[in-house]
Amino acid sequence: MKRWINAWPSRPVAALLGALPFVLVFFIYLWGSNLRLQENPNDKLLPAFSQIGAAMDELVLQPSARTGEYLFWQDTQSSLRRLGLGVLAAASLGLLAGLLTGALPMLGAGFTPFITAISLIPPMAVLPILFIVFGLDELSKVMLIVIGIAPTLMRSVYHNCRELPAEQWVKAQTLGAHSGQVMLRVLLPQLTPRLIDSVRLSLGSAWLFLIAAEAIASNDGLGYRIFLVRRYMAMDVILPYVAWITLLAFLTDFALARLNRWAFPWYNPASRH
């Protein structure tokens, strides 16, 4: 018998082991739901899949009686637009600030302590300020995401920049590059895939801030819907919405990972393994 630390599963076994928790949770839910519904057919806590299907059918496939829109798709579109705008703005800011402070010691000395301080402000604490300053519509929600993740991205780009081997900085200078060329041709292209990795890690926070902002002040969006139907204990809507958000988050992460591998073949070359 091999030691446990050396016992590696084969590919199919690994896939099976990976699927096991999902299947397990599914059946536990099914069992719990049946148990509760037997006792009380009107129980709302663990709805049967048929109930979930019926509730979602109304949101996904039927136009809303009030607005004529398909609410589920409307919510998805609004949320994804806010998330996309927020993450894009935060990533651009992060790259710009991280590159400038990382590459130019004068700017680094001037702004690094400030950025560190900013990143420690709990974003939810400034949400009221955002609502006051930017109003209750789209801008304040996007701004919450930006304020929530941009400082972290700035710091991670800064650190990635400082961690590029000193040899490369020196080499570029011996090839005649000036500061701007070093930033443009040596640092920027190497920081971009690392930024995408950092964005992947901060997507969780981005969703958190999005849903928080939508829960507090919004007319549509995935977070808005969840908090709206909470009043009626509508688990038959909340549960599929949570699953949908999780799926969207997973797909975004997967797409970014793919993008990194496709656009930057020199980065983290997996082909070596």
Place this chain on the structure above:
Amino acid sequence: MSAAEPLLRFSRVGKEYGSHIVLESISTQVQEGEFVSLVGTSGCGKSTFLKMLLGTEQPSSGEAFLGGKPLAAEPGPDRGIVFQKYSVFPHLTVQQNVLAALEFSRSPWLGKLFGGAKKAALEEVALWLDAVGLSRAKDLYPHSLSGGMQQRLAIAQALIKQPRILLLDEPFGALDPGIRKDMHQLLLRLWSQHKLTVFMVTHDLHEGFYLGTRLWVFDKTRHDPQAPDRYGSTITYDLALHLNNQQAVQEIAEQLDAADVARLQLSPSTGDSTHA
């Protein structure tokens, strides 16, 4: 001493970090076309000396001149460098790595060439890739090159700028002995073809003897056991190496080797495989 200004002149140069004295009273001259090998035990200051030439470290005292002018306080295109590692840009292909060297000076704003200018530059790049034997690998990224090929690339990249001096910081230290031999031949060929002036730091004495026309040994002349940082190293041997005194060279090599081995309490790792 020749009447003409030497390419490089050091006058009582010293380097210290606070109370830690690394180098002291280094005075020397180097003429164009010399191949200087810098050897010594680890921590002897040979790398610090190279960094002063490179411009990433500045002398604490004394004066240093390159071509009659004070040595610049930052790296520049008049001094090429090949490090032991990380010498090439991982995000550029072999061809792009060498091309970048031309693009920095020819495209002052973007550092990128297009159209006819790029085509002309690529022809120059092709010549250098051919010279170091990398023509067939021109579209590969550095991560898929062997260590020896990466160093060939670094050399081509440095030499296409036609630097006044070429600095090598243990360039072959991480290579297998067989590959290292090939690299020696390549370097000697390029050195004689292009009349290069080379400074090479190496921990391999045999390599230093074999490649150089001149050998500097860095060591401390005074030593205070109570305060090991009190005295710095200087150039204790400055040997002219000629092919006709191979015999003498070999004897000194063995002497120094023995001293080195005794000091480090290590067994010799390289043998005499690098001797011609």
